[in-house]
Amino acid sequence: MTDRLDGNAIAGTLQAVFGTEMTTATGVCGHCGDRNRLGALAVYLAGPGTVARCPGCDTVLLVLVEVRGVTCVDALGFADLNPAA
Amino acid sequence: MVTRGFHGRRSAEADPSRVPPGQYVTRDFPVLSAGPTPRRLAADWTFTIRGAVDEPVVWSFYELRALPATSITTDIHCVTKWSKLDTHWRGVSLDTLLADIDTSADYALAFSDGGYTTNLPLADLTGGQAMIAYEYEGEPLTAEHGGPARLLVPHLYFWKSAKWVRGIELRDDDHPGFWENYGYHNYGDPWKEQRYAGD
Ligand SMILES: [Zn+2]
Numbered sequence: 055m056t057d058r059l060d061g062n063a064i065a066g067t068l069q070a071v072f073g074t075e076m077t078t079a080t081g082v083c084g085h086c087g088d089r090n091r092l093g094a095l096a097v098y099l100a101g102p103g104t105v106a107r108c109p110g111c112d113t114v115l116l117v118l119v120e121v122r123g124v125t126c127v128d129a130l131g132f133a134d135l136n137p138a139a
Numbered sequence: 140m141v142t143r144g145f146h147g148r149r150s151a152e153a154d155p156s157r158v159p160p161g162q163y164v165t166r167d168f169p170v171l172s173a174g175p176t177p178r179r180l181a182a183d184w185t186f187t188i189r190g191a192v193d194e195p196v197v198w199s200f201y202e203l204r205a206l207p208a209t210s211i212t213t214d215i216h217c218v219t220k221w222s223k224l225d226t227h228w229r230g231v232s233l234d235t236l237l238a239d240i241d242t243s244a245d246y247a248l249a250f251s252d253g254g255y256t257t258n259l260p261l262a263d264l265t266g267g268q269a270m271i272a273y274e275y276e277g278e279p280l281t282a283e284h285g286g287p288a289r290l291l292v293p294h295l296y297f298w299k300s301a302k303w304v305r306g307i308e309l310r311d312d313d314h315p316g317f318w319e320n321y322g323y324h325n326y327g328d329p330w331k332e333q334r335y336a337g338d
Binding site: 057058096098099100101102103105107112114117119121122126128 | 170171172173174175217218219254297298318321322323335336
């Protein structure tokens with residue numbers, strides 16, 4: 055049993071927060087240096103919020119929480135994050 | 140607490156006095172995790188109480204199993220709004236683990252495999268309110284539900300009941316855990332609907 059999804063599961067939320075399509079944006083993991091499209095991240099719909107991790111090393115790259123209808127995204131784990139060119 | 144029959148009916152018609160505001164009753168036990176499920180063997184698991192203590196105290200899984208165990212039947216409440224009634228757990232009370240520990244700490248930060256943390260007042264871990272649970276519904280706790288052992292603090296929202304728990308850091312200051320740091324309530328009383336900071 056697994057509840058692991060990929061970054062497409064948070065495509066709508068990311069688009070709403072960043073104002074642009076983000077699954078094709080690329081980010082560099084601050085821990086292992088892997089470069090991945092956000093659509094390729096390992097996404098976990100945890101209890102309180104959603105966590106996106108590096109598919110290579112499992113480091114937490116993004117945390118999404120919705121507090122009273124307002125979604126906040128913390129891109130805490132990226133060394134670099136670039137919207138799609 | 141005695142569990143009577145007619146489980147299906149009772150779940151469908153749950154006693155409203157047992158369901159906190161904004162919650163619904165489910166018979167499922169959704170698996171909600173912030174990361175991959177750690178697959179730690181019991182033989183490799185330890186539980187540590189550290190921080191504001193003279194010396195950290197460490198129990199192996201087998202040492203924990205050798206301590207007096209308690210069984211409880213309790214309701215659990217997830218902040219994602221499901222509640223599950225009459226769940227059965229077996230484990231070791233935190234009162235037992237803390238009995239010989241001398242500390243000035245007022246707060247605890249539970250830490251788990253995978254890096255998860257959650258904070259709570261030390262007073263909420265004592266007085267028969269919390270256990271390190273290693274059995275659920277008469278079976279060893281599965282990894283999906285936090286095994287080999289998890290913290291169980293059923294009077295608070297279930298994110299406080301840290302899966303894959305490895306220990307507790309006793310602290311003089313209150314240090315927010317993973318979700319508490321992201322705007323979830325520092326205490327998380329389901330009966331006061333303390334979902335978010337400021338509730
Ligand atoms: Zn990485």
